[in-house]
Amino acid sequence: MTKPAQNIFQTSERVARMRASATLGAMQKALALKAEGVDVVDLGAGEPDFDTPAHVRLAAQEAMSRGETKYTATGGTRALQRSIIDYYGREFGAHYEPAEVMATAGGKQAIFNAVVTLANPGDEILVAKPYWVTFPEIAKFAGATPVYIETERNGFQLTAEDVRAAVTPRTKHIIINSPSNPSGRVIPPAEFRKIMEVCAERGVYVVSDECYLRFVYPPGEVFSAASLAPELRARLCIAGSFSKTYAMTGWRIGYALAPAGWIKAMLLVQGHSTSNPNSVAQAAAAAAMNASQDCVREMLGEYARRRAWLIGALAEIPGFKCFAPEGAFYAFPDVRGCLSGRVKTSAVFAEKLLTDEHVVVTDGAGFGADGYLRISYATSLERLKEGITRIRRVAEACAR
Ligand SMILES: Cc1ncc(COP(=O)(O)O)c(C=O)c1O
Structure with missing residues (x-):
């Protein structure tokens, strides 16, 4: 039997202290599911869905x-x-x-x-x-x-x-x-x-x-x-x-x-x-x-439209509490109202969203805020609506 290869790459002390990015982890999971042909709603992405002007x-x-x-x-x-x-x-x-x-x-x-x-x-x-x-x-x-x-x-x-x-x-x-x-x-x-x-x-x-x-x-x-x-x-x-x-x-x-x-x-x-x-x-x-900054204003206008819809929709989800963010393109709801003996943490809740409904969001724990989820609205309003419908189903099941 061949012996397992010894790990000869002992990282430096500085690198050993570092952790992989939680946001990249969510992105990779979404990519793997998409590659299998699954209809994934990706609300994890931290990048604009617009083309470069x-x-x-x-x-x-x-x-x-x-x-x-x-x-x-x-x-x-x-x-x-x-x-x-x-x-x-x-x-x-x-x-x-x-x-x-x-x-x-x-x-x-x-x-x-x-x-x-x-x-x-x-x-x-x-x-x-x-x-x-x-x-x-x-x-x-x-x-x-x-x-x-x-x-x-x-x-x-x-x-x-x-x-x-x-x-x-x-x-x-x-x-x-x-x-x-x-x-x-x-x-x-x-x-x-x-x-x-x-x-x-x-x-x-x-x-x-x-x-x-x-x-x-x-x-x-x-x-x-x-x-x-x-x-x-x-x-x-x-x-x-x-x-x-x-x-x-x-x-x-x-x-x-x-x-x-x-x-x-x-x-x-x-x-x-x-x-x-x-x-x-x-x-x-x-x-x-x-050049003219009209392209930036147009993108901001579109984000504003999505944000207005999203904040209203999140307020209706049982167990979710969300303030209206003043900037960027993320909502950051507190989902502790959905947690219980079965679904103990926001990480488990995020995992459940992915497995049961194929929705990608990012668990707040990676940002130092356990109990919260980051929902990106850098995606079309149509996909956002689909994603929220699916999230709502999971939240309702958790609240039961
Ligand atoms: C808060 C924040 N700062 C900085 C960056 C880095 O952006 P980039 O290196 O693409 O300019 C990001 C990217 O996601 C970010 O969210």
Whole structure:
């Protein structure tokens, strides 16, 4: 009998501390079922169901025809950097210099760069619950310790007082994500300013993840920390993304805006890891920011229509409790009313939705919020309605 192969890949301590993404797990299950020909309603996806706008795709084709297929500067082309600076000037009255901006391979790389350049082992990184799955993992990779801020008692609204209470002499960063994935919560501008004041006072470096920046529903306001006074921005890195705003998830393009010293360190890391973001995607991203923003408004309008329907529909499901999210494209219902001896956790409930009704949702536990589900409405209203009909059947069966 042959001996089982010994695992010779003993991961490094840093990697051993990391966990696989819960959101990717749900996506893989959905793909496997779809491959078997099952009629799956996928409400797990964290990406727009829209195509990248035609003018953005055209800009990429033109860039390829012009031969823009070589390495670029590590922090991206001048043209893209200019577009980002102009955009923040136009939209938020912010002034950034070229040395304060860099393009990245998605917003994720911007967050990664921002954390690994400053965090040391033993440092604490504040992350509010529920959090995007990647935040704690980046902190762990950097050798730092993620410290969670509980926000449930306040309906998942992060406040300056929460931040003040969580800061210790070891706090290096806070990662803020407004609008939030998964809760859809938006920090009101006045509260955001207060959070920034606490961080400035305590010397905490802020990474503001603006991935869902544009997806705020009236009467909420789009807000970027870039619009704050320079003294509140001295330790601020904005991690931005083209993925959701322009339906460009596969292009892998984002950016960081931060003080020049921080950007310089991030360029060092990026230069020795991915070199530079994809050259063609950079041209497409510049076109996306420079052109009319009507395509973004249209997508927002469609999300708003789905959101309005979904929030009403969730309120009718027995055992579900759901606040109206102010932004992003997720609903985050509390499903503890459906749990019992047979279905003990939201994870089991999510599994049941998949097995009994072929509906994919993401269990809240992966985001640090056991008892909740994340339902993405980045899917057509028709599929959303079908999905909710199926979810309702399972909830009713659990309530019986
Ligand atoms: C909260 C949040 N931040 C950042 C990202 C990263 O986006 P990307 O790397 O595609 O720009 C995502 C993607 O799902 C996200 O949900």
